[in-house]
Amino acid sequence: DKGLYPFYMLKEVEEQPNVIRTILEHYMDAQQHVALDNEIKDALQKAQRIYIVAAGTSYHASLIGKRMFEGLVNKPTQVEISSEFAYDNFIPEDNPFFVFLSQSGETADSREVLQMVKERGFKSLTLTNVPNSTLAREATYALPLLAGPEIAVASTKAYTAQISVLAILAQAMANDSFNVAHPLASIAIAMEAILQNKEKYQELAEEYLVNAKHAFYIGRINDAELALEAALKLKEISYVHTEGFAAGELKHGTLALIEEKTPVIALLTQSATADLTRSNLAETAARGAHTMIITTKENAKEGDQVILPSVDAQDDDPQVVQQLAILLATVPVQLLSYYTSLGRGLDVDRPRNLAKSVTVQ
Numbered sequence: 001d002k003g004l005y006p007f008y009m010l011k012e013v014e015e016q017p018n019v020i021r022t023i024l025e026h027y028m029d030a031q032q033h034v035a036l037d038n039e040i041k042d043a044l045q046k047a048q049r050i051y052i053v054a055a056g057t058s059y060h061a062s063l064i065g066k067r068m069f070e071g072l073v074n075k076p077t078q079v080e081i082s083s084e085f086a087y088d089n090f091i092p093e094d095n096p097f098f099v100f101l102s103q104s105g106e107t108a109d110s111r112e113v114l115q116m117v118k119e120r121g122f123k124s125l126t127l128t129n130v131p132n133s134t135l136a137r138e139a140t141y142a143l144p145l146l147a148g149p150e151i152a153v154a155s156t157k158a159y160t161a162q163i164s165v166l167a168i169l170a171q172a173m174a175n176d177s178f179n180v181a182h183p184l185a186s187i188a189i190a191m192e193a194i195l196q197n198k199e200k201y202q203e204l205a206e207e208y209l210v211n212a213k214h215a216f217y218i219g220r221i222n223d224a225e226l227a228l229e230a231a232l233k234l235k236e237i238s239y240v241h242t243e244g245f246a247a248g249e250l251k252h253g254t255l256a257l258i259e260e261k262t263p264v265i266a267l268l269t270q271s272a273t274a275d276l277t278r279s280n281l282a283e284t285a286a287r288g289a290h291t292m293i294i295t296t297k298e299n300a301k302e303g304d305q306v307i308l309p310s311v312d313a314q315d316d317d318p319q320v321v322q323q324l325a326i327l328l329a330t331v332p333v334q335l336l337s338y339y340t341s342l343g344r345g346l347d348v349d350r351p352r353n354l355a356k357s358v359t360v361q
């Protein structure tokens, strides 16, 4: 029931802080160590390479998972779009392990890959929001995402849940040598501050996006992955044609599309690359783009449109904090797409041509 909310999407966006808390309660013990089935932990640790297989928004969450597994745990990780991987050349190493990431657990493209994985005798883990779903039943292991039912076609809280659970798996793989619980809990609090100030995103959506034909999201490293998700979120419910990509790629082609007033939104949560992306954005501004910056306190400059609330993380591992920083920027990009869809008078929860669960290949 969406209660007083006009659309499920807004309700689900607002549930995200509590989704993070539910996940932490479920997966962490009193010492903030990960309570994980030993067989699953073993399979993850012993794998020579982890393959994360997913589609759509879940694919975008997987890309962050790869950053965390490689950046925090040194675990070689490959992300595969399920509809491609099912028909790709696959040259496995000695001991691969497959993680299927799926909100619904029913995505046909991912099920096709799981069949192939099983036929070859490899082990698998499904992370899903629907514990009795097909992908959960058919994989060797399954773990819940605990986001609660997601009704809106546009996936929001499942994305946050997926990244949170992948962060927890990273901690487990590292035998709890770093802690994601405290930074995640701090992010949940900071998300609430963003949600208390939703009108800001309605204003920005109206100023930048409601009347736009095209829009671009840019960023580097984790911000580039979030740019993909931000663009998908905007295009699928507002029908504004949107691309998200690595900021450094602009000058290799897409810059040609920038016209007077084209919205270009830069995501600057990653300190190592924030200045580079900022200069890429300036190149679009010089060609007339209507530029917006979404950034953290540390990377902010005067005049930036969105400065995310600070996260209490003094005692946390800075690398973990950097990896997870995109979770905070996720809420603004979700709200921008929500209010753009609303401003265009569309049915936010039920965009044309799309289904919540994609059971055909």
Ligand code: F6R
Residues within 6 Å of the ligand: 055, 056, 057, 058, 059, 101, 102, 103, 104, 105, 106, 107, 110, 153, 154, 155, 156, 232, 233, 236, 356, 357, 358
């Ligand atoms: C976009 C969206 C889709 C799904 C994709 C995979 O908002 O919801 O892109 O993420 O269809 O679905 P699951 O995660 O159920 O496998």
